[in-house]
Amino acid sequence: MSAISETAGVPAHAGVDLLPVLVLLGAAVLAVPLFKRLGLGSVTGYLAAGIVIGPYGFGIIADPASILHIAELGVVLFLFVIGLEMQPSRLWAMRGEIFGLGFAQVGICSALLTGFGMALGFPFAQSFVAGTGFVLTSTAIVMQILEERHVRGLPRGRRTIAILLLEDMAIVPLLAIVALLAPQETGMAAGGRIGAVGAGLAALAAVVLAGRYLLNPVFRFLGKAHAREVMAAAALFVVLGSAYAMQLGGLSMAMGAFLAGVLLSESAFRHQLEADIEPFRGILLGLFFLSVGMALDLAVIAGNWNAVALLVAAYMLLKMAAIYVVARLFKLENREAIGRAVLMAQGGEFAFVLYAAATEAGIIDAEANAILTSAIIASMILTPFLIYLYDLLMPKPAQPAAGIQPPGNLSAKVLLIGFGRFGQIVSQPLLASGATVSIIEASTQAILDLEAFGFKVYYGDGSRLDILHAAGAQDAGLIVVAIDDRASATKIVEIAKSAFPAIPVLARAYDREHAIELAHAGVDWQVRETFESALALADKALDLLQVEASVHQQLMSEVRQRDSDRFSIERVHGLYSARDLVRNNVTQGEHLGEHLGEH
Numbered sequence: 001m002s003a004i005s006e007t008a009g010v011p012a013h014a015g016v017d018l019l020p021v022l023v024l025l026g027a028a029v030l031a032v033p034l035f036k037r038l039g040l041g042s043v044t045g046y047l048a049a050g051i052v053i054g055p056y057g058f059g060i061i062a063d064p065a066s067i068l069h070i071a072e073l074g075v076v077l078f079l080f081v082i083g084l085e086m087q088p089s090r091l092w093a094m095r096g097e098i099f100g101l102g103f104a105q106v107g108i109c110s111a112l113l114t115g116f117g118m119a120l121g122f123p124f125a126q127s128f129v130a131g132t133g134f135v136l137t138s139t140a141i142v143m144q145i146l147e148e149r150h151v152r153g154l155p156r157g158r159r160t161i162a163i164l165l166l167e168d169m170a171i172v173p174l175l176a177i178v179a180l181l182a183p184q185e186t187g188m189a190a191g192g193r194i195g196a197v198g199a200g201l202a203a204l205a206a207v208v209l210a211g212r213y214l215l216n217p218v219f220r221f222l223g224k225a226h227a228r229e230v231m232a233a234a235a236l237f238v239v240l241g242s243a244y245a246m247q248l249g250g251l252s253m254a255m256g257a258f259l260a261g262v263l264l265s266e267s268a269f270r271h272q273l274e275a276d277i278e279p280f281r282g283i284l285l286g287l288f289f290l291s292v293g294m295a296l297d298l299a300v301i302a303g304n305w306n307a308v309a310l311l312v313a314a315y316m317l318l319k320m321a322a323i324y325v326v327a328r329l330f331k332l333e334n335r336e337a338i339g340r341a342v343l344m345a346q347g348g349e350f351a352f353v354l355y356a357a358a359t360e361a362g363i364i365d366a367e368a369n370a371i372l373t374s375a376i377i378a379s380m381i382l383t384p385f386l387i388y389l390y391d392l393l394m395p396k397p398a399q400p401a402a403g404i405q406p407p408g409n410l411s412a413k414v415l416l417i418g419f420g421r422f423g424q425i426v427s428q429p430l431l432a433s434g435a436t437v438s439i440i441e442a443s444t445q446a447i448l449d450l451e452a453f454g455f456k457v458y459y460g461d462g463s464r465l466d467i468l469h470a471a472g473a474q475d476a477g478l479i480v481v482a483i484d485d486r487a488s489a490t491k492i493v494e495i496a497k498s499a500f501p502a503i504p505v506l507a508r509a510y511d512r513e514h515a516i517e518l519a520h521a522g523v524d525w526q527v528r529e530t531f532e533s534a535l536a537l538a539d540k541a542l543d544l545l546q547v548e549a550s551v552h553q554q555l556m557s558e559v560r561q562r563d564s565d566r567f568s569i570e571r572v573h574g575l576y577s578a579r580d581l582v583r584n585n586v587t588q589g590e591h592l593g594e595h596l597g598e599h
Helices: 002-006 017-039 041-053 064-084 088-093 095-119 124-135 140-148 155-181 188-215 215-223 227-247 253-261 270-295 296-304 305-329 334-345 349-363 366-393 422-434 444-451 466-470 484-498 513-520 531-544 549-573 576-598
Strands: 414-417 437-441 478-481 504-508 526-528
Touching: 017 041, 017 270, 041 140, 041 270, 041 366, 064 227, 064 253, 064 270, 088 227, 095 124, 095 155, 095 305, 124 155, 124 437, 140 155, 140 270, 140 366, 140 437, 155 253, 155 334, 155 349, 188 215, 188 227, 188 253, 215 227, 227 253, 227 270, 270 366, 270 504, 296 305, 296 366, 305 334, 349 366, 349 422, 414 513, 422 437, 466 484, 478 484, 484 504, 484 513, 504 513, 513 526, 513 549, 526 531, 531 549
Parallel strands: 414 437, 414 478, 478 504, 504 526
Antiparallel strands: none
C-alpha cells in the first residue's frame, strides 16, 4: 500500500482530515443534550458549542466562514420543507395574516428601529439598513423552537410562520432599496439596477415555470425506477438548483428553496421528498447554528462592547414593544402577544446578507458591519434565555397529566384516529364485531376522561407519519379518521394514502367542500358529519306526515341521488359547474312538492 501511495505521488499517511468533523459532531453531541436538559433548547447548545470551539474560543476551528457557507444550506433545506407544507391554497387562506399581520409588524418595527438610529445622529441610509436588518427575524431559530414545543401546526404557530414568510420575502425589496440608497460613486448605475431587477424576475419566472411543468413529470419518471437514493438525489438537486437560480438572479437562496417547496406541495411525492430531505436538513441546520456561534467575534464585542450592548438592548426592546402592540391590535390575547414578542425579538440570518450588501454598496463600513453582525448574533444567543424567563414568569397552560402514553408498536385490525363524539359512536359496532381497534387522540383531557370508562386511548398527532407507524397503520386493515379538525383530517388522509396506499381510509367530513378536499386527497370513503343524521330526521318527518310509502321511498332515493350527482360534478369540475344541476334539482323538488300536495 505504501509503495502504491508513493508511486502516485501521495504520502502514505495522506487522507481526509477528520478532526474538524469530529470536533463539530462532538461539540454538538455534548452541548445540545446538556442545554436541552437545562431547559434552554438545542439552539443555545449549538451556539454555545460554536463559541467554545471557534477561533474566538479555544480556536479548534480556525475558519468558521468556510463552514458557514455550507451550513447556510441548512436554512435553505429548512425553508424547502416549510414550503412543502404550504400548499398554494393554504398560502391563499393565510393571505390576511401574511400581508396584514406581517406587513404591520415589519413596517412598525422598521420605523421604530430606523428612528432610533436617526435619533443617535446617524444618516437615514445607515439607520435604515441597521434597523431593517434587525427586523428580519431568524427563521431558523424561531422554526426550531416552534417545532421543539410542538406548536408549529397550532393557530399561534401558523400566525408566527405567516410573519416569517413576509419577512423572508422582504429581503428582496430590501436588497433593491440598498442599491438605491448607495452613494452615487459606489452605487449601481440606473441601467445596472434595471438589469438586476430584470435578472431577479427572470430567475423567479424560471423557478415557477420549472416547478409548474417539469418537476412532477420528472419525479413520476424517477418513481418508476424504485430507487430511493435516486429520489433523494433528485430532491436535493431540486432544492439546491432552485436556490442557485435565485442566487444568480440576485435574490435569496432560501426564497428559491421555499418557492420550490410550495410548487411541489401538491405533488404526490410531497411526503417522500420531505422524508428524503429531513436528515440533511437537521444536520446542516445544526451546523448553521454552530457556525454562527463560531463567527461571533469576541474581540469586536470587547473593543466595542458599549455600542454592541446598546444596539442589542435598544433594538430588542423596541422590536418586542412593536410586536406586542401589533399583536394586541390584531386582537390576540396577552400571553400569545408577549410570547411572540419574546420569540421574535432577535435579528436573523438574512441580516448578514443585507449588511454585506450595504457594505459592498458603501452605505456602512467594515467596522460597522462587524458591530451590527455581532449584535445580531448576540440577540440570537439571548433569545433562548428570554424564552426561559418567559416560561418562568408567565402562567403556563395546563400540562398533560402523568400516565398518558404515546402509541408504540401497536397492532390492530382498525386504526381509529380521533375519539370524540363521532369516533366513540364509530367504535361501538367495530368493537362489538370483535375487531381489534387501536385508538389515538390528541386531547389529553379526553384520554383521561375515557380511561375512567375502561378505554385504552393513546396520545398522538395522527398527522405525523412516525405516530402512524407507531400506532400500527402499516399493519392495519382499515384506517378511520374521525377528528373534527378539517385541515388535520385532510393532511392525515394525504399522508396515509401516500405511505400506505393499499390500506382503505375512511374519514369524517365537516361539509361538502371538505368532502371534496378529502376525495382529492385520496380517501376511499367519506361521510359528512350532518348528512346522514339530517336524512334520518327527514325520513322520520315524512313518516309522521303519513306520506305514501312509495312516494316516501322515492323522495329519499332521489335526494340521495341528486346529492351524489352534485358531488361528482363538484369534485371533477368545481362548485360553479354544478350550479345548473342544482337548479334542475330545485325544479325537480318543486314538482315533487306538487306531487306530494296531491297526496
